[in-house]
Amino acid sequence: MTNVLLTGFEPFDGSGVNPSWEAVRLAAATPPEGVSLTTAMLPVVFHDAIARLREAVEESGAEVVVCVGQAGGRPGVTVERVAINLDDARIPDHKGAQPVDEPVVVGGPAAYFSTLPVKACVAAVRDAGLPASVSHTAGTFLCNHVFYGLMHLIASGRPGVRGGFVHVPYLPEQVPGGDQPSMSVKSIAEALTAIVSAAVTTTADLKETGGSLH
Amino acid sequence: MTNVLLTGFEPFDGSGVNPSWEAVRLAAATPPEGVSLTTAMLPVVFHDAIARLREAVEESGAEVVVCVGQAGGRPGVTVERVAINLDDARIPDHKGAQPVDEPVVVGGPAAYFSTLPVKACVAAVRDAGLPASVSHTAGTFLCNHVFYGLMHLIASGRPGVRGGFVHVPYLPEQVPGGDQPSMSVKSIAEALTAIVSAAVTTTADLKETGGSLH
Amino acid sequence: MTNVLLTGFEPFDGSGVNPSWEAVRLAAATPPEGVSLTTAMLPVVFHDAIARLREAVEESGAEVVVCVGQAGGRPGVTVERVAINLDDARIPDHKGAQPVDEPVVVGGPAAYFSTLPVKACVAAVRDAGLPASVSHTAGTFLCNHVFYGLMHLIASGRPGVRGGFVHVPYLPEQVPGGDQPSMSVKSIAEALTAIVSAAVTTTADLKETGGSLH
Amino acid sequence: MTNVLLTGFEPFDGSGVNPSWEAVRLAAATPPEGVSLTTAMLPVVFHDAIARLREAVEESGAEVVVCVGQAGGRPGVTVERVAINLDDARIPDHKGAQPVDEPVVVGGPAAYFSTLPVKACVAAVRDAGLPASVSHTAGTFLCNHVFYGLMHLIASGRPGVRGGFVHVPYLPEQVPGGDQPSMSVKSIAEALTAIVSAAVTTTADLKETGGSLH
Numbered sequence: 051m052t053n054v055l056l057t058g059f060e061p062f063d064g065s066g067v068n069p070s071w072e073a074v075r076l077a078a079a080t081p082p083e084g085v086s087l088t089t090a091m092l093p094v095v096f097h098d099a100i101a102r103l104r105e106a107v108e109e110s111g112a113e114v115v116v117c118v119g120q121a122g123g124r125p126g127v128t129v130e131r132v133a134i135n136l137d138d139a140r141i142p143d144h145k146g147a148q149p150v151d152e153p154v155v156v157g158g159p160a161a162y163f164s165t166l167p168v169k170a171c172v173a174a175v176r177d178a179g180l181p182a183s184v185s186h187t188a189g190t191f192l193c194n195h196v197f198y199g200l201m202h203l204i205a206s207g208r209p210g211v212r213g214g215f216v217h218v219p220y221l222p223e224q225v226p227g228g229d230q231p232s233m234s235v236k237s238i239a240e241a242l243t244a245i246v247s248a249a250v251t252t253t254a255d256l257k258e259t260g261g262s263l264h
Numbered sequence: 265m266t267n268v269l270l271t272g273f274e275p276f277d278g279s280g281v282n283p284s285w286e287a288v289r290l291a292a293a294t295p296p297e298g299v300s301l302t303t304a305m306l307p308v309v310f311h312d313a314i315a316r317l318r319e320a321v322e323e324s325g326a327e328v329v330v331c332v333g334q335a336g337g338r339p340g341v342t343v344e345r346v347a348i349n350l351d352d353a354r355i356p357d358h359k360g361a362q363p364v365d366e367p368v369v370v371g372g373p374a375a376y377f378s379t380l381p382v383k384a385c386v387a388a389v390r391d392a393g394l395p396a397s398v399s400h401t402a403g404t405f406l407c408n409h410v411f412y413g414l415m416h417l418i419a420s421g422r423p424g425v426r427g428g429f430v431h432v433p434y435l436p437e438q439v440p441g442g443d444q445p446s447m448s449v450k451s452i453a454e455a456l457t458a459i460v461s462a463a464v465t466t467t468a469d470l471k472e473t474g475g476s477l478h
Numbered sequence: 479m480t481n482v483l484l485t486g487f488e489p490f491d492g493s494g495v496n497p498s499w500e501a502v503r504l505a506a507a508t509p510p511e512g513v514s515l516t517t518a519m520l521p522v523v524f525h526d527a528i529a530r531l532r533e534a535v536e537e538s539g540a541e542v543v544v545c546v547g548q549a550g551g552r553p554g555v556t557v558e559r560v561a562i563n564l565d566d567a568r569i570p571d572h573k574g575a576q577p578v579d580e581p582v583v584v585g586g587p588a589a590y591f592s593t594l595p596v597k598a599c600v601a602a603v604r605d606a607g608l609p610a611s612v613s614h615t616a617g618t619f620l621c622n623h624v625f626y627g628l629m630h631l632i633a634s635g636r637p638g639v640r641g642g643f644v645h646v647p648y649l650p651e652q653v654p655g656g657d658q659p660s661m662s663v664k665s666i667a668e669a670l671t672a673i674v675s676a677a678v679t680t681t682a683d684l685k686e687t688g689g690s691l692h
Numbered sequence: 693m694t695n696v697l698l699t700g701f702e703p704f705d706g707s708g709v710n711p712s713w714e715a716v717r718l719a720a721a722t723p724p725e726g727v728s729l730t731t732a733m734l735p736v737v738f739h740d741a742i743a744r745l746r747e748a749v750e751e752s753g754a755e756v757v758v759c760v761g762q763a764g765g766r767p768g769v770t771v772e773r774v775a776i777n778l779d780d781a782r783i784p785d786h787k788g789a790q791p792v793d794e795p796v797v798v799g800g801p802a803a804y805f806s807t808l809p810v811k812a813c814v815a816a817v818r819d820a821g822l823p824a825s826v827s828h829t830a831g832t833f834l835c836n837h838v839f840y841g842l843m844h845l846i847a848s849g850r851p852g853v854r855g856g857f858v859h860v861p862y863l864p865e866q867v868p869g870g871d872q873p874s875m876s877v878k879s880i881a882e883a884l885t886a887i888v889s890a891a892v893t894t895t896a897d898l899k900e901t902g903g904s905l906h
Contacts, residue, residue: 063905121906123657125339125445126436132776134803134828138903140655150901151811161776161803169793176436179449183442186776187829189906217906222340222390227476227568228397229551231339231445235393259792261780262441263705264763264831264859277691335692337871346562348589348614352689354869364687365597375562375589383579400562401615403692431692441782443765473578475566477491478549478617478645553767553873554864604864607877611870650768650818655904656825659767659873663821690869 051086052250055112056242057103059119059192062094063141069221069238070118076239082247088112094144094192096137100154100199107203107211114212114249116166117200118242119193121217122224125231126181127241129168130188130215131260133198134161138190154198162201166214167248167255174248175241181233182241184260188215216245265300266464269326270456271317273333273406276308277355283435283452284332290453296461302326308358308406310351314368314413321417321425328426328463330380331414332456333407335431336438339445340395341455343382344402344429345474347412348375352404368412376415380428381462381469388462389455395447396455398474402429430459479514480678483540484670485531487547487620490522491569497649497666498546504667510675516540522572522620524565528582528627535631535639542640542677544594545628546670547621549645550652553659554609555669557596558616558643559688561626562589566618582626590629594642595676595683602676603669609661610669612688616643644673693728694892697754698884699745701761701834704736705783711863711880712760718881724889730754736786736834738779742796742841749845749853756854756891758808759842760884761835763859764866767873768823769883771810772830772857773902775840776803780832796840804843808856809890809897816890817883823875824883826902830857858887 056078058071074089081087090106092099107115121128135158137149168184175182188194197215204211218241220232270292272285288303295301304320306313321329335342349372351363382398389396402408411429418425432455434446484506486499502517509515518534520527535543549556563586565577596612603610616622625643632639646669648660698720700713716731723729732748734741749757763770777800779791810826817824830836839857846853860883862874 119906124906126442128442131778132802134774136773136805136828138826138901140901140903140905148901150899150903151897159803160801160805161774163778163802172442179436181436181439181442181446181448184780185829186778186832187827187904187906190828190903191905193906222393222395225395228340228342228386228395229476232395233447234395234451237448237451255793257792259780259782259790261782261792261832262443262829263782263833264761264766264829264835333692338692345564346589348560350559350591350614352612352687354687354689354691362687364685364689365683373588374560374591375587377564377588398566399615400564400618401613401690401692404614404689405691407692469579471578473566473568473576475568475578475618476615477568477619478547478552478615478621553867554870556870600870607864609864609867609870609874609876650821650823653823656768656770656814656823657904660823661875662823662879665876665879690871 051084053086053110053112054246055088055106055110055115057090057092057117059092060094065224068120069218070120072235073218073238073242074118076235077242082243085246085250092196096143096147096149096195099192099196103196103200104203115200116246117196117215119217122220123230124217124219126183127175128183128185128217129171130164130197130217131168131184131186132161132163133188133194133201135198136190137195154195155202158202162205164214165212167252169256169258169260170248170252171245172260173256174244178240178244180237180241185217186262265298267300267324267326268460269302269320269324269329271304271306271331273306274308279438282334283432284334286449287432287452287456288332290449291456296457299460299464306410310357310361310363310409313406313410317410317414318417329414330460331410331429333431336434337444338431338433340397341389342397342399342431343385344378344411344431345382345398345400346375346377347402347408347415349412350404351409368409369416372416376419378428379426381466383470383472383474384462384466385459386474387470388458392454392458394451394455399431400476479512480542481514481538481540482674483516483534483538483543485518485520485545487520488522493652496548497646498548500663501646501666501670502546504663505670510671513674513678520624524571524575524577524623527620527624531624531628532631543628544674545624545643547645550648551658552645552647554611555603556611556613556645557599558592558625558645559596559612559614560589560591561616561622561629563626564618565623582623583630586630592642593640595680597684597686597688598676598680599673600688601684602672606668606672608665608669613645614690693726695728695752695754696888697730697748697752697757699732699734699759701734702736707866710762711860712762714877715860715880715884716760718877719884724885727888727892734838738785738789738791738837741834741838745838745842746845757842758888759838759857761859764862765872766859766861768825769817770825770827770859771813772806772839772859773810773826773828774803774805775830775836775843777840778832779837796837797844800844806856807854809894811898811900811902812890812894813887814902815898816886820882820886822879822883827859828904
């Protein structure tokens with residue numbers, strides 16, 4: 051059995067639902083064979099979110115950690131490639147903090163790359179008939195913050211753990227006018243399951259392009 | 265039993281697959297209760313497509329006709345509201361014709377509205393957890409052409425038939441870079457099934473907004 | 479001299495500015511040679527807007543009427559092709575009315591086509607180095623309402639007048655996050671001037687495609 | 693006088709024109725007061741582009757370097773925040789190389805942040821009435837490659853130089869169907885001039901958010 055930790059976020063920005071947590075819960079109901087799945091809901095609060103994540107990593111004994119967040123407006127599931135050492139909040143977090151141009155970790159490196167097999171994860175979702183691609187920015191709000199916090203934790207003391215971040219689209223109910231992309235919670239959960247399976251079973255990532263021209 | 269005709273298009277524009285036909289075929293495998301479903305694949309050829317559609321309506325004895333086409337780039341399933349009497353082709357059809365600013369039917373009215381319950385159809389897809397909205401343009405290529413042809417057929421001689429047009433997004437395999445929205449064929453087929461059910465069972469459409477600011 | 483009426487809308491939907499009116503005002507400051515330009519600001523109120531438009535047509539003695547509105551999110555200036563006989567308001571107008579699935583004109587035809595040379599207008603904007611295209615939907619809110627009202631007025635009693643509708647993008651100040659397209663007011667005004675010139679001087683429209691696949 | 697180097701790229705991906713070079717040339721014709729402007733066109737060839745950039749930095753004695761590239765599909769001018777140590781090419785470069793998941797500089801840090809005052813640069817463009825925002829990814833093709841190469845050059849031996857990267861949208865002529873954002877070459881050149889002025893005159897960057905939620 052491989053211990054896997056899957057995290058989502060609580061709702062934010064006025065929405066009553068966060069697709070990341072809805073999909074994580076649904077995916078956890080039927081884990082892939084050979085995987086012991088633990089879940090955690092992270093608060094939309096700078097630094098508290100990382101503290102909660104560290105506890106969850108500790109408690110779960112996770113060998114693989116996949117953090118999940120909402121990327122409203124993106125047209126598919128995106129597996130993030132790189133976390134940057136920057137908080138720049140367009141809106142306040144749930145405790146009212148709104149850091150602008152501050153590092154996630156003072157003195158930390160400018161960035162960390164994901165240690166998930168990102169190309170294999172994308173391929174697994176696409177093999178399931180669902181839209182996915184690699185992304186090269188997780189933004190500068192809570193998602194990137196947690197992603198950087200995770201990779202810093204791994205780099206500074208848990209070398210055996212592999213980890214990364216996945217962004218998921220809006221749910222249809224969050225886009226009443228239908229003018230932005232969205233995806234059913236069932237499809238998002240299937241995508242997360244495919245990613246967890248790929249992360250657990252892939253030792254060397256695929257050597258195929260997932261690049262962006264810009 | 266209600267006789268329903270569901271049509272899709274053959275592949276075009278260099279793509280080896282057309283999500284409209286793939287989803288129509290999949291939806292036809294498990295029709296809603298009380299529905300007898302006939303399918304037809306229309307050619308991407310001006311006027312021939314309408315001729316094929318008329319034959320299919322005749323042969324099937326359809327009481328409800330739902331024509332389906334691909335709208336690459338749209339973020340969900342869209343139920344079309346209005347067909348206009350205009351062909352303006354950005355690319356040639358499969359016989360090389362490329363009409364510019366010509367009417368679909370010489371002397372026909374400027375437009376026909378769908379006689380499907382468009383709001384109820386959208387609501388049914390959204391109730392199934394999938395993205396959908398009303399659209400107010402079916403373009404000026406084959407989709408609008410067939411939609412106008414269908415409504416003209418109904419208006420000029422088949423008053424008992426109700427009909428309309430549904431646009432569906434790309435499949436994930438048509439968007440290798442993931443930079444445009446797409447939807448799994450399974451989800452598209454589920455959406456079509458929900459639309460057929462709503463079309464068959466709804467007598468008065470919902471009175472709720474599906475409007476666009478522009 | 480050709481008398482041209484150019485209309486814009488007052489601000490709406492919580493925005494303090496409406497690019498249509500800002501650009502109309504700026505364009506009116508330097509009319510093309512041979513053109514006598516009158517402007518009018520229309521209220522964001524169903525039916526009142528059409529009444530105000532009719533007065534302005536009357537007072538100005540306009541031979542060409544170009545109504546302009548905001549299409550937030552569109553990536554360039556769009557010259558509308560067709561007005562439909564449908565009000566379906568996603569938000570209330572400034573007097574609180576929110577018609578859903580009602581005709582603009584009871585008993586009117588389903589649609590009217592623009593009588594501006596839409597292709598020549600688009601070409602003129604593009605020749606000025608600015609983004610433009612033909613659009614096949616003006617939505618179902620005030621813009622389409624006014625466009626339909628204009629074409630109905632022309633069809634029912636002013637056969638010598640030519641008229642149509644142009645949608646313009648957001649101004650940069652309306653998109654603080656930069657995540658949607660926008661255009662400087664100066665560029666929008668240049669585009670309107672190019673459209674007025676083309677409308678006045680073109681007798682037969684260009685025979686070139688401006689179609690949409692969907 | 694401050695020496696500024698402004699670079700653009702040669703055309704690529706089948707396009708006969710590259711807006712970055714067209715706008716750089718136009719901006720160079722009227723440099724801001726107090727600025728001595730040198731330009732260079734970089735080849736779309738991995739590593740050769742960096743070599744050409746190093747020569748141009750050397751020859752120009754530049755104190756400020758602004759590299760410019762095309763980001764087709766983006767709705768405004770974007771000032772890049774971070775360069776990552778990753779080449780992942782979706783298409784081959786002009787010598788046929790297509791690196792996948794290789795570092796720009798072997799052994800280099802994961803990322804470098806821009807040393808331009810990115811917030812002040814964005815504000816300057818917006819003050820000129822044009823659309824701009826901060827971006828947190830320059831992609832994984834030549835633009836990011838050159839950006840990383842520039843920052844590595846500065847970090848490893850030219851501490852007095854400040855530098856960064858700016859992405860510009862398509863020109864209208866590159867988007868014949870009008871379905872993607874574009875901007876006139878004149879507006880892009882004005883934006884670059886505003887950025888150069890801001891970069892030269894701003895010593896401490898603005899403390900205001902330019903963040904992205906994702």
